[in-house]
Amino acid sequence: MTTKVQRQTTITRLVAEHEVASQPELIELLAAEGIDATQATVSRDLDDIGAVKVRAASGAAVYAIPEFEPDRLAPxxxxxxxxxxxxxxxxxxxxxxxxxxxxxxxxxxxxxxxxxxxxxxxxxxxxxxxxxxxxxxxxxxxxxxxxxxxxxxx
CATH class of the missing domain: 3.30.1360.40 (Gyrase A; domain 2)
Structure with missing residues (x-):
């Protein structure tokens, strides 16, 4: 069983690594990581971690975490x-x-x-x-x- 913190940490990493445009897409990425989550859970998690939709260079609206690991230097x-x-x-x-x-x-x-x-x-x-x-x-x-x-x- 995955804890809420583990799930939200995984979501943060997935959003940083992929252009995630929708909650169903994020649910699929989580499933590939062995984490089962409902749309309602993913929606709450995105809100909890402060995810916002931004326009990517491709023109697609994707999720981003504005303060992704703020204490770590950005490579x-x-x-x-x-x-x-x-x-x-x-x-x-x-x-x-x-x-x-x-x-x-x-x-x-x-x-x-x-x-x-x-x-x-x-x-x-x-x-x-x-x-x-x-x-x-x-x-x-x-x-x-x-x-x-x-x-x-x-």
């Missing part, structure tokens, strides 16, 4: 994937670097950036489709260039 490959999929524009104003994303995706990018502890960045503030990154340097050109490079738009 560089993960940060590049997130930035490449969801950052459409990088602009600079003084020490503030502004990133534009599809609607509903800014918090996912901000979380990945915050967890990666990018050199020269103090932190982020995210809205729906825009986030601000604060540079340590009064001139944020180096941070903006680094973020453009990570997003593949330099």
């Amino acid at each position: 560089l490959d993960h940060l590049r994937r997130v930035m490449g999929e969801w950052v459409a524009e990088v602009a600079l104003s003084g020490n503030i670097v502004v990133l534009r994303t599809p609607p509903g995706c800014a918090h996912v990018v901000a979380s990945a950036l915050d967890r990666s502890r990018v050199d020269g960045m103090i932190g982020t503030v995210a809205g729906d489709d825009t986030l601000m990154c604060v540079s340590v340097d009064p001139d944020g050109k180096a941070l903006a260039a680094h973020l453009r490079q990570l997003a593949g738009i330099d």
Whole structure:
């Protein structure tokens, strides 16, 4: 018998590893892991762990966990994937670097950036489709260039 914590941990991992677009799809992924769950249970679990729907680069609405393991550093490959999929524009104003994303995706990018502890960045503030990154340097050109490079738009 799988505990609630074990099931929710597995759901968090599956959502991070796959583009999960629906609860029935997640139920199938759980079954492949040997975990039986009903739609009602999966729905409650997604709500408990704070899963949200975001628009992926493919255009599909998929589940994401904004604070996936917030105390762990985000691997560089993960940060590049997130930035490449969801950052459409990088602009600079003084020490503030502004990133534009599809609607509903800014918090996912901000979380990945915050967890990666990018050199020269103090932190982020995210809205729906825009986030601000604060540079340590009064001139944020180096941070903006680094973020453009990570997003593949330099």
